[in-house]
Amino acid sequence: MESDKTLLGACTRPSWALAFILFTLLIFLSFHLPARPVWLLAGPLPGPGPDPPSCSDFFRAVPPRKVVMSIEDFGGVGDGITSNTESFRRAIRYMHRFRNLGGAQLNVPNGTWLTGSFNLTSNFTLFLHRGAVILASQDPKEWPIIEPLPSYGRGRERFGGRHISLIHGNGISNVVITGENGTVDGQGKMWWELWWNRTLEHTRGHLLEIMNSDNVLISNLTFQNSPFWTIHPVYCRNVVVKGMTILAPLNAPNTDGIDPDSSSNVCIEDNYIESGDDLVAIKSGWDQYGITVAHPSTNIIVRRISGTTPTCSGVGIGSEMSGGISNITIENLHVWDSAAGVRIKSDKGRGGYIANVSISDIRMERVKIPIRFSRGSNDHPDDGWDPKAVPRFKNIIISNVVSVNSTKAPVLEGVEGSSFEGLCFKNITLHGVALSAKWRCEFVSGFATRVFPVPCLELRNNSYSSWCSPS
Secondary structure (H helix, E strand, C coil): CHHHHHHHHHHHHHHHHHHHHHHHHHHHHHHHCCCCCHHHCCCCCCCCCCCCCCCHHHCCCCCCCCEEEEHHHHCCCCEEEEECHHHHHHHHHHHHCCCCCCCEEEEECCEEEEECCEECCCCEEEEECCCEEEEECCCHHHCCEECCCCCCCCCCCCCCCEECCCEEEECCEEEEEEECCCEEECCCHHHHHHHHCCCCCCECCCCEEEECCEEEEEECCEEECCCCCCEEEECCEEEEEECCEEECCCCCCCCCCECCECCEEEEEEEEEEECCCCCEEEECCCHHHHHHHCCCEEEEEEEEEEEECCCCEEEEECCCCCCCEEEEEEEEEEEEEEEEEEEEECCCCCCCEEEEEEEEEEEEEEEEEEEEEECCCCCCCCCCCCCCCCCEEEEEEEEEEEEECCCCCCEEECCCCCEEEEEEEEEEEECCCCCCCCCEEECCCCEEEEEECCCCHHHECHHHCCCCCCC
């Protein structure tokens, strides 16, 4: 019997020792592993399977263009020194003739093609071959002044008109901007310095702006160093932005990645963005001008976006949302080293509404405030804004969020007098936030379940509990 006890003890002691070693190892790893590998928290890596969901069918496929020519056919010189502004403009004027005759494609071969602004035409493809760089002119006169957008009433930064975008299209359809990962470089530093030095006379131009247009595909290119917002579809429908790399220095002011504005049926997926502002920002007009135009942003899908922005958010809604924003799906977002993960921005004077928004499957590392609603920018186009115009919020669901090395609990600052119906938070875990950290909530109402850290009292409204049930 004694020998049996001895044998039992010999087996038991190593088991306890092994358990202690494993426990110590887990504690060590929890503190010392880098924060980046969120996949450790998200389950096993997916194996081969069906293609991921896509919204790219928002773009209706177009047949091959009847006419295909090179910018060199119009006198273009890709030496990075010679101006090609007239070559691009001459090429587009020529290809405009074929808009109803089978369409046209302009190829940009390997080389660096310096140019000022040029306008696109319908039934047209701009194709950048591998090694092709469209390099923006640094002469402001090659970025002409155009009228402000009706839903903004003035330039976004300065009164009056605004600089046109480098690549511009208004009232066009069936347009493709693509290539073999060619590059469009806005050389934005000159414009950023004008902003920093407060010597900017007119609002900076975008790298690409498409207005009043239908059926546009932007894919497989690198856009970098935009003077202002990088890609800006406004008053458009059926727009797909897919497989893009968008880069700007992380201190470059207002260099948003992709900003759909008063547009519908927009698909933004599989893009990598580094920016000095929001990676993606959904907008719909500014104060009384946006309210009057009343052109909402609706049916927008944002998925599989990854990137970083130290000053702003992975995906923002607003703050220019006066025409209304609805039916928004944001999913599979990966953000790191950023000020916020998802952010809804509004204010007094905006009016409008944000409704039917689903935000899910978000991964974050070292994001200061993972979830934020903000107000109080005191940012209005002129003295005509109405302080009684407050936004309305309805059916906003944020779920399946994991953040590691967060520093603050969510901040939800609503607008006094605004209404909330159906604000739901579920399955949210923020690692690294102190146990004593508290959500900061004001002028909001909703329900939260399976959330850490413990949510604020404003999110314990049981009237929403059945609608916001865990899944």
